[in-house]
Amino acid sequence: MTDQARGITRRPDDARPAQLGRRNHGAALSVLRDQLRATGDLPAVDDPPQQAGPGGSHEVDEVSGEVSDDVVDRAVRAFQQRRGLIVDGRVGPQTATALEAARWHLGDRLLQFTPGHLLRGDDVAQLQERLLTLGFSPGRVDSLFGPDTDHAVRAFQRGCGLPADGSVGPATLRAFEGLRRSVSGGAPHSLRERESIRRSGHSLAGRTIVIDPGHGGDDLGALAHGVVEAEVVLDLARRIEGRLSAHGVAVVLSRGQHTAGGDDEDRARFANDCGADLVLSLHCDLADHAEASGFATFFYGEDRFGIWSVIGERLADLIQREAVARTGLVDCRSHARSWTLLQHTRMPTVVIEAGYLSHPGDAARLRDQTFRDDIAEAVVVAIQRMYLGDEDMGGTGLLHLGELRKFMESLAG
Ligand SMILES: [Zn+2]
DSSP states (O other), rough: HHHHHHHHOOOOHHHOOOOOTOOOHHHHHHHHHHHHHHHHSOTTTTOOOOOTTTOOOOSBTTTSSSSSHHHHHHHHHHHHHHHHHOOOOOHHHHHHHHHHHOOOTTTSSSSSOOTTSSSEEEEEEHHHHHHTOOOOTOOOOOOOOHHHHHHHHHHHHHHHOOOOOBOOOHHHHHHHHHOOSSSSSOOHHHHHHHHHHHHHHHHHHHHHEEEEEBBBTTTTOOTTTTTHHHHHHHHHHHHHHHHHHHHHHEEEEOSSSSSSSOOHHHHHHHHHTTSSSEEEEEEBBOOTTTTTOOOEEEEEEGGGGGGHHHHHHHHHHHHHHHHHHHHOOOEEEEEEEHHHHHOOOOOOOOEEEEETTTTTHHHHHHHHHHHHHHHHHHHHHHHHHHTTGGGGGOOOOOOOHHHHHHHHHHHHH
8 A cells, every 4th residue: 555545644744735736836846847857857958858648648838848747746756755755746844855955966065064054965865874884873874964974974084094074075985985895784773773772681661762642732633533633642642651651661752732742853853852762653544535444653764775773663563563463453564764753863763653533443443442552552562572572472462561571570580
């Protein structure tokens, strides 16, 4: 099922009517066309325009001589698809940011850490990827030239006998070209992430987990069948919070009943400031047709860099399995995405879409307290299983907290 079919319609990009469509000619559209040419999603200006096919649509606008809005729309969708963004043809804030970032290639400009105004672009992501491949630690590949990337660049420069000034110009780029890959087979940061979980031990006690109930304040999220997304996810958050607290976890909620959590950028910053070990973001889905139903989870990943959060994926899979086994909801699986919240959090983060409010059956379940308890228990057991590194615990599904506690005690004893 595509994202669209799954109806993830409540992302910030959709909240604003920023669609550049037929009624929006002019400067903005011309900038957009240039950006799409730079990303290769529209043909270059000197390429001969395609002629209208037999009975088909006109690719070229008869008045302006420019490619038509339909072509631009298709190009935007192709770009969004490749970037793991919601594919809706709209140029909202996330798509606009990604388009701006996409015009930079490594070597186009001097890169360095500028506090207060971080450089952002695909060139930074390429730099981070190279540093990772060579075994340095620029942090997550997030296209932002922050302090960690600065640190890694300086370490790299020292290693090559260059002045460790942190600025990536021709000399540093030449040094990259001259080095063979010292690490191969998978993403080193994934290995490091896995290792840090392994070292941190089995216990939940003493960990900090941020639970992020989606929406809040004036933003109610999805509304259907008498269920309000912002309310359901907050209630779910509190049920998870109670169970985790009983295990000695410091739980921090990103918002309360009357407070807004801000946009995804704010929420990511909040989790980073908390120094959280994990982030769980809770949502319900909404589709424009009533048939879509089920439970899905999302973790950070970018196919184009072959990089993803191994722990995020593991936790998303575990939550998915536990929740589906307990509730019998349709299994919409776990998926890699590069959404702002997933990308900008420094810790493993999982976004949960706990059923479709647009589906009468899912909505009825979400109104039910027992069902919410089942989901909360599924989430907590999944987190516990992840920290156990429990490949050897066998089976899936209905493992209850009592049994887990016994298992933990047997490990301790
Ligand atoms: Zn939502």
